[in-house]
Amino acid sequence: MVPYRTLMGSSDSTLPCFLSSGAITKSNQALFLHAYPYDGLMFETGAECVTCKVKKPARSKHCGVCNDCVHRFDHHCIWVNNCVGAFNIKYFLAYLFTLTSMAFSIAGLTAAFLIQVVLLSNLMQGHYTDVHGEEHPVDASFLIQHLFLTFPRIVFMLGFVVLLSIILASYFCFILYLVMTNQMSNEWFKPSRFKHRSYRNIYSRGVWSNMVEIARPLTSHIKKRR
Numbered sequence: 001m002v003p004y005r006t007l008m009g010s011s012d013s014t015l016p017c018f019l020s021s022g023a024i025t026k027s028n029q030a031l032f033l034h035a036y037p038y039d040g041l042m043f044e045t046g047a048e049c050v051t052c053k054v055k056k057p058a059r060s061k062h063c064g065v066c067n068d069c070v071h072r073f074d075h076h077c078i079w080v081n082n083c084v085g086a087f088n089i090k091y092f093l094a095y096l097f098t099l100t101s102m103a104f105s106i107a108g109l110t111a112a113f114l115i116q117v118v119l120l121s122n123l124m125q126g127h128y129t130d131v132h133g134e135e136h137p138v139d140a141s142f143l144i145q146h147l148f149l150t151f152p153r154i155v156f157m158l159g160f161v162v163l164l165s166i167i168l169a170s171y172f173c174f175i176l177y178l179v180m181t182n183q184m185s186n187e188w189f190k191p192s193r194f195k196h197r198s199y200r201n202i203y204s205r206g207v208w209s210n211m212v213e214i215a216r217p218l219t220s221h222i223k224k225r226r
């Protein structure tokens with residue numbers, strides 16, 4: 001596992017891909033075993049991973065792709081080709097934020113270019129003749145058709161980037177919500193929580209503390225010092 005201090009000191013944009021998410025091995029399992037209490041519903045006391053034979057700390061899960069149990073497992077991301085867990089989720093969040101910002105910036109620049117073309121060519125003051133020979137002032141639908149026929153690649157790209165921006169922003173907001181409520185995607189989607197109507201998230205300690213926990217992941221060692 002990459003040492004904790006190294007994780008905290010790194011700042012490369014490829015961090016979610018290459019940094020350890022928090023792999024649990026027999027030699028370091030004591031570091032994670034008492035970081036979180038077992039809720040007795042999603043995480044049972046004394047559970048052992050059938051694959052790596054380590055004692056499973058609460059909130060951990062075995063990843064079949066990485067072949068490791070991961071501390072505070074979120075999900076295995078095929079996008080960054082790595083697990084997202086306790087130690088790299090903050091970089092994953094930053095990565096998502098930069099991607100979303102970039103998509104919005106490209107959409108904004110492309111839209112600004114098309115608006116500039118419309119304004120400079122005085123298109124909105126023009127008229128067009130329809131198939132029946134009737135003359136109409138330029139409206140929004142004519143304008144979109146005209147732009148699509150004149151700049152097909154640019155208009156198509158704008159539509160694609162706008163769609164991408166919406167998807168990325170929605171996913172970023174979802175991950176941010178999970179961070180603020182101290183939940184991982186793995187826990188959010190676990191069906192066992194929905195079978196128990198009395199389920200309560202015992203890991204949330206308030207929005208600010210939950211966000212600090214992302215920047216400074218809990219281990220048994222850090223928890224004992226509190």
Ligand SMILES: [Zn+2]
Pocket residue numbers: 049050051052053054061062063067068069
């Ligand atoms: Zn395992």
Ligand SMILES: [Zn+2]
Pocket residue numbers: 063064065066067075076077082083084
């Ligand atoms: Zn994985």
